[in-house]
Amino acid sequence: MEIKKHVDIMGIGLGPFNLGLATLIEEGTELTSYFVDKQSSLQWHPGMLIEMTDLQVPFIADLVTFANPKSEFTFLNYLHEQGRLYAFYYFNRFDIPRKEYNAYLQWVASKLLTCQFNIHVDDVSYDTENEVYHVSCTDRQTKETFAVHTRHLVMGTGTVPAIPGKFKEKMSANCIHSSEYLPYEKELKKATSITVVGSGQSAAEIFYDLLYAQEDHGYELSWFTRSAGFFQMEEGKLGIEMFSPDFTEYFHQLPYSARKEALPRLEGIRNGVQVKTLKNIYDLLYHRSIGQKRSPAKIRPTSELKEIKEQPTKVQLTFHQWQTNASFEHQTEKLVLATGYKPNLPEWFLRMSDEMQWESETEFAVELDGRVSFKDKRQGQIFALTNVVHAHGTSATNLALAVQRNQRIIHYLTDEHTYPISKDNTFTTFE
Structure with a gap:
């Protein structure tokens, strides 16, 4: 197989994390790099680009600003080049539409020659003698196969829908995951x-x-969850200091047992629903209920979905109300499972399992900068951007803190503080 490229670092998967890394490498270093994605273009959660939905972090949490606000790849420069800077000024918001964030990512990707799409990674192996990773690839358009030799890898393979095993075979046009909402919306x-x-x-x-x-379509609408309620995400100013480099450093140095014990307590900060979304829902429910004898929607917490039976004209659902220990049936024509996502770990990575250090059966040990801990202390590193919640806590999937992780990766690769990480950013003391 022809060796097409020899690079210092190769990124597999092009989402915001790896795209931001590619950008910072391009602007501030002499490193050679190559970033690939099997998709034909960059699409950030395309099934959830719903009209009027916003990013959950402010625009300043773009790909580069926290590392280099002078970069040409900031969100503000994107607006400037699109002739939308004044419109955004009049928009007068700190958050941005999710669709526009997706457009911003596509704009950045289009400017970087090191980012290539339609490239599928077939296999990865480590050459211990030459201290390089041998990456076998296929161009999905031309069907050409080729290899890349890289000193280091960054695994940005993201997540896949988390569908409970017993429900996977039930998925159909009538039972979909939330990631497919827009294609099935009509x-x-x-x-x-x-x-x-x-x-x-x-x-x-x-x-x-x-x-x-x-009101335009006349369907009955229901919303169920096994959670104790529909709770809001932490948006208090002191609360969100948990999304800081300071907290990430503190959390990472804790013993594994302490980190695992802390994670459930961080759920209200990491997950939950934005306050404005819950407010909009309640306001609309209230207005729709005026003069009505029943609620416009059925809403039930503490109800765990236990069984799905698809019938010719309906879907029969069985729920268990775990507080009263009672089961009940519910019929619907269409079902949307918003059951979240799980790490997408490729086969080539899992084949290296015996070479890694593990903190549990499913959680590999990872350094603060994302380096996977290998038993052989190899020179060639794999930086993991997924399956690291146990090591990085609140920063694991946070877009703003992706920037500081990329800063750390570049520091490791260059042995220089090209993008210094700001210290003492919070009023809260974590140590």
């Missing part, structure tokens, strides 16, 4: 009844979109 809204299961931001956004369109 068909969903033609139904006589729709049920949403889940309590996170995605579930809330889908429920609101369906509630908003309910």
